[in-house]
Amino acid sequence: MNIAIIGAGAIGSVVAAYLTKAGEGVTLIGRKDQVEAIQENGLQVRGARGDGVFPVRALTRLDKEYDLAIFTVKTQDIEEACAHNQAFLKKCLVLSSQNGVQADTILSGHFDKGRIYSSIVMFGATYTKPGEAVFNFEGDWIIGKPFAGNDENVQKIAQTLKKAFSAVVSENITGMKWLKLFVNLNNCIPALTGKSMQETFADMDLCRLSILLLKEGVGIVQRNGIQLVSLPQFSAERVYGMANMPLDQAAGIINKTLTGLSKEPLYGSILQSIMRGRASEIDYINGQVVRMARELHAEAPLNARVVEMVHQVEQRKGYFTVEEIKENFNLRSAVRST
DSSP: OEEEEEOOSHHHHHHHHHHHHTTOEEEEEOOHHHHHHHHHHOEEEEETTOOEEEOOEEESSOOSOOSEEEEOSOGGGHHHHHHHHGGGOSSSEEEEOOSSSOHHHHHTTTSOGGGEEEEEEOSEEEEEETTEEEEEEOOEEEEEOSSSOOOHHHHHHHHHHTTTSEEEEOSOHHHHHHHHHHHSGGGHHHHHHTSOHHHHTTSHHHHHHHHHHHHHHHHHHHHTTOOOOOBTTBOHHHHHHHHHSOHHHHHHHHHHHHHTSOSSOOOOHHHHHHHTTOOOSGGGTHHHHHHHHHHTTOOOHHHHHHHHHHHHHHHHTOOOOHHHHHHHTTHHHHHHHO
């Protein structure tokens, strides 16, 4: 397939590198500084599959029609990416890959729903600088059709992606996206500290905060009647179980899992955007919980507060100390009362 990857950040860079290596015709669309770095030095990726330099074709905008356009920009950047490349997006299949649950709806404002396919990325990557990325760990790439039943193109896309990744087809991609929202819900905490996932979640109080955000979010989703659907390597029962088990027990799981996730420092998607001077996707992750609570005439005060604090970080270009975070969430009081 001729594939356009729109977004040269962490995921877009890794996808472009390994699909190019697999022999697919790939064009990576990025900003001027990213494209210039790749054109001059190649796309450099290190990490779980070793270090390599990949001869990826990189441009600042599409130059022709493609068979498949994979959107790897953040949710808040989809509108701009569509407008910037609309001349050559009239016929291709479109695949979303964003965190949260709003990307497909946004894309449906630009494309016929029959051309839209949705995906969940379970592997991890970090953007280091223009033209360079780290592939932190392997994971599935889950694909399905969000607005109708799966068709032959789902299999076609999956077979193409399988040349470089572990691609899995889902019959309920939307339900799985809701579960992935909770996998990403604690990305906000490293965005407050300005530190890696490993360093952030070495602090047990911050692990407890992660679980408190999860408990609040699961409660709101259940009130709304949304059913979480298990991912291949992350079950819905695990999320429900952690939301209902004793706080310290669940926090211990977070501590063990996230401090050992990658040999390389892993920065959550929200922090990566902030470090690059870009707006983050906080409104589409924790902010999704807050919006849903308001629609139910309920409250999600912890998630609302973390959204507010992340926006403060974005605006002031400075992070909170761990003690400031604990004070903001009255965390020790919350621990005693849970």
